[in-house]
Amino acid sequence: xxxxxxxxxxxxxxxxxxxxxxxxxxxxxxxLGMTAAAAEGRFELQVCQACQATxxxxxxxxxxxxxxxxxxxxxxxxxxxxxxxTLHHSxxxxxxxxxxxxxxxxxxxxxxxxxxxxxxxxxxxxxxxxVGARLDRAGQAVLIGxxxxxxxxxxxxxxxxxxxxxxxxxxVLVTDGKTAVGQALVQALxxxxxxxxxxxxxEPWKKLxxxxxxxxxxxxxxxxxDLTNGKSVDELAGEIGGKVDIVLNNAEVHRSYGIGARxxxxxxxxxxxxxxxxxxxxxxxxxGALKSRAADGETGATAWVNVLSIxxxxxxxxxxxxxxxxxxAYSLAQCLRAEMRPxxxxxxxxFPGPIxxxxxxxxxxxxxxxxxxxxxxxxxxxxxxxxxxPGDVAQEWLERWKDNPKVLERELAAGGx
Amino acid sequence: xxxxxxxxxxVAVAVPVTVPYVRHSTHSAHWFIGHAIEALVKASGxxxxxxxxxxxxxxxxxxxxxxxxxxxxxxSPRWLDHIPTGGASGVMALRRAxxxxxxxxxxxxxxxxxxxxxxxxxxxxxxxxxxxxxDASYPYGAGGPNSIFAFITANYMREYGATREDFGRIAxxxxxxxxxxxxxxxxxxxxxxxxxxxxxxxxxxxxFDCVMPCAGADxxxxxxxxxxxxxxxxxxVVRGAIERHNAFSDDPVMVRGGWLVDRDELxxxxxxxxxxxxxxxxxxxYPVIVMMQFEDLGFCAKGEGPAxxxxxxxxxxxxxxxxxxxxxxxxxxxxxxxxFLGMTEAIRQLTGAAGDRAVPDAKLGLVAGFGMVxxxxxxxxxxxxxxxxx
Numbered sequence: 001x002x003x004x005x006x007x008x009x010x011x012x013x014x015x016x017x018x019x020x021x022x023x024x025x026x027x028x029x030x031x032l033g034m035t036a037a038a039a040e041g042r043f044e045l046q047v048c049q050a051c052q053a054t055x056x057x058x059x060x061x062x063x064x065x066x067x068x069x070x071x072x073x074x075x076x077x078x079x080x081x082x083x084x085x086t087l088h089h090s091x092x093x094x095x096x097x098x099x100x101x102x103x104x105x106x107x108x109x110x111x112x113x114x115x116x117x118x119x120x121x122x123x124x125x126x127x128x129x130x131v132g133a134r135l136d137r138a139g140q141a142v143l144i145g146x147x148x149x150x151x152x153x154x155x156x157x158x159x160x161x162x163x164x165x166x167x168x169x170x171x172v173l174v175t176d177g178k179t180a181v182g183q184a185l186v187q188a189l190x191x192x193x194x195x196x197x198x199x200x201x202x203e204p205w206k207k208l209x210x211x212x213x214x215x216x217x218x219x220x221x222x223x224x225x226d227l228t229n230g231k232s233v234d235e236l237a238g239e240i241g242g243k244v245d246i247v248l249n250n251a252e253v254h255r256s257y258g259i260g261a262r263x264x265x266x267x268x269x270x271x272x273x274x275x276x277x278x279x280x281x282x283x284x285x286x287x288g289a290l291k292s293r294a295a296d297g298e299t300g301a302t303a304w305v306n307v308l309s310i311x312x313x314x315x316x317x318x319x320x321x322x323x324x325x326x327x328x329a330y331s332l333a334q335c336l337r338a339e340m341r342p343x344x345x346x347x348x349x350x351f352p353g354p355i356x357x358x359x360x361x362x363x364x365x366x367x368x369x370x371x372x373x374x375x376x377x378x379x380x381x382x383x384x385x386x387x388x389x390p391g392d393v394a395q396e397w398l399e400r401w402k403d404n405p406k407v408l409e410r411e412l413a414a415g416g417x
Numbered sequence: 418x419x420x421x422x423x424x425x426x427x428v429a430v431a432v433p434v435t436v437p438y439v440r441h442s443t444h445s446a447h448w449f450i451g452h453a454i455e456a457l458v459k460a461s462g463x464x465x466x467x468x469x470x471x472x473x474x475x476x477x478x479x480x481x482x483x484x485x486x487x488x489x490x491x492x493s494p495r496w497l498d499h500i501p502t503g504g505a506s507g508v509m510a511l512r513r514a515x516x517x518x519x520x521x522x523x524x525x526x527x528x529x530x531x532x533x534x535x536x537x538x539x540x541x542x543x544x545x546x547x548x549x550x551x552d553a554s555y556p557y558g559a560g561g562p563n564s565i566f567a568f569i570t571a572n573y574m575r576e577y578g579a580t581r582e583d584f585g586r587i588a589x590x591x592x593x594x595x596x597x598x599x600x601x602x603x604x605x606x607x608x609x610x611x612x613x614x615x616x617x618x619x620x621x622x623x624x625f626d627c628v629m630p631c632a633g634a635d636x637x638x639x640x641x642x643x644x645x646x647x648x649x650x651x652x653x654v655v656r657g658a659i660e661r662h663n664a665f666s667d668d669p670v671m672v673r674g675g676w677l678v679d680r681d682e683l684x685x686x687x688x689x690x691x692x693x694x695x696x697x698x699x700x701x702x703y704p705v706i707v708m709m710q711f712e713d714l715g716f717c718a719k720g721e722g723p724a725x726x727x728x729x730x731x732x733x734x735x736x737x738x739x740x741x742x743x744x745x746x747x748x749x750x751x752x753x754x755x756x757f758l759g760m761t762e763a764i765r766q767l768t769g770a771a772g773d774r775a776v777p778d779a780k781l782g783l784v785a786g787f788g789m790v791x792x793x794x795x796x797x798x799x800x801x802x803x804x805x806x807x
Contacts, residue, residue, distance in 0.1 A: 027551065
């Protein structure tokens with residue numbers, strides 16, 4: 001059984017900060033299919049559409065019947081551990097700093113043998129295990145052998161914490177605490193064991209509903225933060241930038257309507273100023289320090305979360321300018337992900353459907369409850385997932401968008417949500 | 418009726434040369450290949466121009482292949498092969514060269530394996546060794562072949578009751594052999610206690626289960642027996658040869674190698690039985706693979722490897738001489754030259770050139786090859802039986 005992770009002692013600032021060295025991140029184009037699935041939390045392998053043989057390692061033609069029709073297909077991961085080893089030596093700097101490291105060879109019930117990282121709760125071969133895919137610190141999919149039986153502190157496994165961004169004992173900045181989503185996030189992070197939650201408040205002199213309640217939590221420290229104001233962002237970064245382990249940007253401006261129902265660009269500019277430029281200001285101010293601490297012990301800096309919108313994938317005309325600002329923010333988030341990857345910081349993009357708040361008043365249900373969004377985000381951090389589409393609406397849009405983005409555009413233009 | 422495979426009658430192997438191994442070198446692979454061919458020319462008395470066939474095996478030659486070597490060294494062969502199959506390259510080069518000689522495509526073929534070893538080149542080779550390794554094994558701890566062979570060894574131990582002492586016998590006896598080989602990298606004796614006490618690398622693999630990567634070259638000539646006699650070169654003859662790739666791919670973890678598929682044909686070609694073999698040069702990237710070769714080449718039954726090594730002394734003067742040069746475990750692994758080490762040693766044993774480590778009265782020797790861990794096992798297997806000329 002995994003021992004619970006203990007709160008690490010305060011860091012001695014004189015000691016060396018461990019620098020991030022990534023695990024080997026090179027993959028062939030075909031193998032990236034496994035990464036694409038793992039980024040959304042799924043374990044998929046190629047299955048031959050002609051003879052049903054499951055393939056591994058990823059390849060271009062079926063090893064049994066030579067068909068090129070190999071389809072990425074969800075796997076249960078059920079299998080048997082055939083053999084295991086503990087590495088005491090590695091040729092790679094990332095693993096050298098993390099030895100000893102346990103590995104296994106697992107035969108899936110559907111056939112192939114997989115080399116996997118082994119969870120500490122898995123015993124000696126032969127034993128039943130469940131294989132799952134996770135992103136490693138290089139952002140590439142790797143396979144992990146999990147025990148068949150879940151245990152309480154499973155997430156605290158040393159190897160697993162290298163893959164995930166669990167908030168436990170970490171220090172988090174939530175950029176906007178005045179909204180229902182912001183407050184639900186604070187509650188969820190505290191419940192997940194976050195050490196400190198700094199909560200941004202653009203207008204600290206205003207009394208807002210729910211604010212007193214979260215301010216009273218011992219883990220919570222309110223901080224002034226206005227994403228439209230570069231000076232405000234820089235000042236906060238100067239104060240806490242070197243301590244934040246997870247940045248969670250949920251600040252947004254959301255107004256209804258598209259182009260014809262309004263005059264001028266003021267509303268659209270206000271949306272862009274927070275949703276796009278605010279994210280940019282935040283990334284410029286907090287990105288550097290976050291990157292430099294990505295390997296700083298078992299509770300080091302680990303993730304950057306952008307709360308976007310499912311409308312970022314395809315414009316929803318009744319919320320047209322908002323959709324555009326979120327599409328811009330999504331594009332920027334992809335850039336941020338590319339810039340963060342060499343440091344091992346995971347950028348998590350969250351694409352909720354309509355949230356059950358005042359700005360989606362006119363939307364019919366189902367809508368996403370703030371608490372459900374918050375728990376989906378915490379789960380994504382714990383699972384090390386990169387792209388999150390929480391709730392039924394987002395899942396359905398995603399499916400339609402993956403199926404045919406042009407058809408979805410037509411449906412949305414016709415008012416179909 | 419299937420077309421029966423022709424034998425290897427009339428083919429001779431001669432002039433085993435070794436460019437002494439060094440731990441690291443600043444030279445490139447070409448330097449070692451050049452030295453090896455220079456040594457072949459000097460020892461054979463042939464002019465460089467009389468070598469009209471060439472095979473090259475090397476990892477560190479890239480981006481060059483065998484043809485780049487011809488220009489680098491000013492050679493103009495009429496038959497050329499590039500055989501980048503590591504531990505199986507010696508057997509495979511011999512088989513191809515033998516057919517070229519039989520067919521008249523070449524008269525004298527130089528088979529050369531060479532690799533350099535810069536301070537960081539081993540790590541770089543591992544990371545880009547194969548597509549499958551890059552995608553599916555190197556990201557898992559970057560242990561290189563150690564982690565794969567740890568799985569294979571642990572599974573074999575569980576399945577067949579082998580112990581670390583059993584593998585230790587193989588390593589210790591090879592070290593004894595190496596002490597009589599001036600080219601071996603290891604110069605100190607190894608006791609079973611030292612073997613057991615060595616630091617763990619990837620359980621159950623410990624330090625003395627692993628080869629030491631180094632730089633160096635091995636080479637030999639293949640020609641007709643008649644030509645070898647004319648030149649007055651001491652030589653051995655090819656009695657039989659097999660190879661097999663990606664055998665038993667449905668075995669979830671490797672417990673047997675491709676030798677098993679073709680071994681009956683190997684002994685039939687040689688008109689010999691396993692009992693008739695006077696010494697073996699197994700491929701020893703890890704002791705477990707040596708034990709598997711004892712089984713799969715018919716010296717004992719599957720699963721009897723542990724009992725077999727307990728019953729035999731595997732030194733050059735023992736009851737079952739194995740890897741009389743010290744093998745890669747004690748002579749060093751000069752990259753692809755590791756796949757030639759057994760071949761040059763076997764030729765030396767059969768031509769009276771094995772010095773203090775000569776196997777008494779050796780007439781028939783077996784050389785096995787094993788190469789290319791692209792993912793979870795080695796894919797290439799091969800074996801050759803060499804004999805003294807009639």
